[in-house]
Amino acid sequence: MNKVKIVRPEESQPAHAIWFDRKKYVTVNFLVQKPKDVQVDIQPDKMILCCKNDVDDVFYNELHFFEKVQIHDSRERVYDRTINILLRKVKPDYAWPRLQRDEARPSWISVDFDNWRDWENEEDDGKEEYDRYMDMIQEMASSNKGAAPDMGDLSDSD
Numbered sequence: 796m797n798k799v800k801i802v803r804p805e806e807s808q809p810a811h812a813i814w815f816d817r818k819k820y821v822t823v824n825f826l827v828q829k830p831k832d833v834q835v836d837i838q839p840d841k842m843i844l845c846c847k848n849d850v851d852d853v854f855y856n857e858l859h860f861f862e863k864v865q866i867h868d869s870r871e872r873v874y875d876r877t878i879n880i881l882l883r884k885v886k887p888d889y890a891w892p893r894l895q896r897d898e899a900r901p902s903w904i905s906v907d908f909d910n911w912r913d914w915e916n917e918e919d920d921g922k923e924e925y926d927r928y929m930d931m932i933q934e935m936a937s938s939n940k941g942a943a944p945d946m947g948d949l950s951d952s953d
Contacts, residue, residue: 803855810825810846812905864882
């Protein structure tokens, strides 16, 4: 597998990143307006992101992970305002106290508190995640159809 070596451009800045931890994976969202020329290199112990935004600002991020990730089971997706990176943990069920190996947190990394939760003491292995996923699927399905179906035939009074 030939990987393009991503070299840090001279005129670049880090994209702001928000992240959250789950039992089996870590999610990192890089906040870039209309990203283009996106290059992502995910390695077991680090990742590099290089891209431009809608006004050709150049972004470059290099992250040395707190723990190793499975590169073949990690993904990136480019959206309108974010580049979403899903990193599959080599050691599932092990909470990452921080995203990077280095304890000094760079100013461009923040915790995604909207998606963060303390799952370490949860018994239901991934149930909440599954429920949220199912809710999202139902929401997407319901937003594509018109009026709610008539459920009169479900009445329990005969």
